Amino acid sequence: MQRRGNWEFFNGLLKVYAMSEKLIHRHDKLSIFIHWFNAFCWIALLLTGLGLIKNDQLNPLGAWWPNLMRALFGGGENLMAVHQYLGLIWAGAFVLYVLLKPKETWLFLKEVFTVSPSRDMTWFMKMNLKMTMGKKGLKRFGMTPDMPPQGFYNFGQKLFAQATVLGGIVIVVTGAIMFLSPIMLNNPDPAAWSRTIHYLAVGLVTAGMLVHIYMAAISKEEKPAFKSMFTGSVPEHYAKHHHQLWYEEVAGSRKKVEG
Amino acid sequence: MKKYAMVVDSSVCIDCKGCMVSCKVQNNVPKGYWRNWIKQTKPDFSLGKLTRTHFQPGGCMQCDVPTCVTACPSGATFKDRETGIVHVNEPLCIGCGNCVRACPYGARFRHPEKRVPDKCDFCFSAGRLARGIPPACVDTCPTKARVFGDLNDPDSEVSRLLRDKPTVRVTSKNIDTQPNLYYITTTEPADWVGDVEYPQAYSVMASLVSPLVKVAVGLSALGVAGMWAKQAFAPDPPDPGDDEHGPEAKHSEPTASKQD
Numbered sequence: 001m002q003r004r005g006n007w008e009f010f011n012g013l014l015k016v017y018a019m020s021e022k023l024i025h026r027h028d029k030l031s032i033f034i035h036w037f038n039a040f041c042w043i044a045l046l047l048t049g050l051g052l053i054k055n056d057q058l059n060p061l062g063a064w065w066p067n068l069m070r071a072l073f074g075g076g077e078n079l080m081a082v083h084q085y086l087g088l089i090w091a092g093a094f095v096l097y098v099l100l101k102p103k104e105t106w107l108f109l110k111e112v113f114t115v116s117p118s119r120d121m122t123w124f125m126k127m128n129l130k131m132t133m134g135k136k137g138l139k140r141f142g143m144t145p146d147m148p149p150q151g152f153y154n155f156g157q158k159l160f161a162q163a164t165v166l167g168g169i170v171i172v173v174t175g176a177i178m179f180l181s182p183i184m185l186n187n188p189d190p191a192a193w194s195r196t197i198h199y200l201a202v203g204l205v206t207a208g209m210l211v212h213i214y215m216a217a218i219s220k221e222e223k224p225a226f227k228s229m230f231t232g233s234v235p236e237h238y239a240k241h242h243h244q245l246w247y248e249e250v251a252g253s254r255k256k257v258e259g
Numbered sequence: 260m261k262k263y264a265m266v267v268d269s270s271v272c273i274d275c276k277g278c279m280v281s282c283k284v285q286n287n288v289p290k291g292y293w294r295n296w297i298k299q300t301k302p303d304f305s306l307g308k309l310t311r312t313h314f315q316p317g318g319c320m321q322c323d324v325p326t327c328v329t330a331c332p333s334g335a336t337f338k339d340r341e342t343g344i345v346h347v348n349e350p351l352c353i354g355c356g357n358c359v360r361a362c363p364y365g366a367r368f369r370h371p372e373k374r375v376p377d378k379c380d381f382c383f384s385a386g387r388l389a390r391g392i393p394p395a396c397v398d399t400c401p402t403k404a405r406v407f408g409d410l411n412d413p414d415s416e417v418s419r420l421l422r423d424k425p426t427v428r429v430t431s432k433n434i435d436t437q438p439n440l441y442y443i444t445t446t447e448p449a450d451w452v453g454d455v456e457y458p459q460a461y462s463v464m465a466s467l468v469s470p471l472v473k474v475a476v477g478l479s480a481l482g483v484a485g486m487w488a489k490q491a492f493a494p495d496p497p498d499p500g501d502d503e504h505g506p507e508a509k510h511s512e513p514t515a516s517k518q519d
Contacts, residue, residue: 053332053333058464058465060469076335132486134494182375192460199464199468203472206476207475210479218487
């Protein structure tokens with residue numbers, strides 16, 4: 001079975017788990033919707049936003065990209081309108097979520113911003129080595145292959161969530177300033193600086209997003225997490241192995257309920 | 260393809276301000292703002308009867324090296340290749356004011372109601388060029404100090420003037436903007452043009468933020484490529500923990516979670 005290659009092996013393993021192993025609830029329907037809504041908006045806003053930069057000194061991808069996007073949308077002004085209104089819808093959805101679900105928002109932020117420096121830094125260092133050089137790499141630096149236990153989110157997920165939360169706030173505020181500038185701002189400077197900061201924040205979150213997409217959709221280790229973004233649950237072994245602290249919590253509370 | 264330009268004989272300008280007024284009327288330029296101007300030298304009254312002053316009509320120079328276009332990250336201000344005119348695409352503009360500051364001639368202002376830059380476009384958007392009539396300022400000038408035409412047309416008056424007469428251009432000291440506004444023989448004053456200074460928000464974006472973002476995304480992409488290569492070509496054997504629950508035992512020491 002192991003000779004058949006990892007993906008096959010892993011996939012086969014998953015099917016076995018799906019049949020025999022308990023699934024643990026991880027995401028409710030609203031969280032799943034918000035995730036994919038966010039993903040769609042992010043990618044659409046990133047692509048249209050890149051098309052809005054057209055300047056020989058900046059052009060992150062070259063002049064062909066803004067030219068293509070403007071041709072597709074029938075001019076820069078239409079591209080601008082789509083970017084602005086989609087951005088407003090995206091930001092509006094999150095504002096609505098925060099207003100309607102303050103408790104969930106608070107718990108999410110608490111979860112994401114609570115880190116344990118010693119445990120999580122060790123995890124982060126080891127994970128980097130493990131993902132690029134494997135267990136041999138860990139051994140070479142005198143480290144054991146086991147990873148410090150993680151909670152509902154591992155430290156990598158927390159870092160990216162922190163970046164998206166903080167980056168998202170910066171992006172929304174600077175975006176709103178740029179949107180309002182020709183409508184009501186008599187001083188042009190806030191718009192000029194907002195664009196610079198908007199670009200920086202998007203760039204940094206995008207750098208993190210590449211890793212996020214790789215870890216979720218391409219790496220084998222996190223396949224169950226990727227699937228849980230559709231199904232809402234993860235196999236018990238995965239929870240136990242990848243999110244031990246969370247698993248212990250869930251298992252503990254379940255025992256309490258049962259007992 | 261046209262290359263519209265203006266050739267000005269400033270020696271015949273009588274400072275009547277007709278060009279400024281007709282421009283304002285034609286283009287609905289708001290109160291207190293002007294798209295064009297007449298500069299003048301400071302008269303030296305100690306010369307008595309010989310005291311003189313020189314008038315210099317001007318406006319946007321539709322530069323071949325437009326620093327306003329350089330300072331615009333979105334291309335909302337652009338030089339039209341078909342006409343050589345520098346335009347503002349107003350719905351694409353966020354009114355950041357970069358172009359207004361980057362113009363060493365002060366040829367732009369931020370429109371107080373539209374909050375986007377406003378400038379001379381040789382009366383293109385007023386529809387005069389399409390109807391075959393020259394810009395309002397040229398049309399109205401009683402001494403014909405302003406001459407307008409297409410430099411790519413060898414028979415145009417501007418081409419003929421440039422061929423027949425020596426001309427000068429007024430440019431910034433640090434960057435030659437290659438303006439398309441020529442003055443016949445010579446002109447005064449010439450010291451009013453400032454240095455081209457790009458606004459800080461723009462220079463920070465171009466020289467600091469843009470490279471930083473490229474490095475960050477590049478490093479991240481490199482890391483992903485490394486992980487991908489590792490997984491594809493030298494994968495680790497499946498984690499024993501995945502099926503045997505092996506390493507977990509090591510962690511059962513009390514590491515109680517603080518999360519709710």
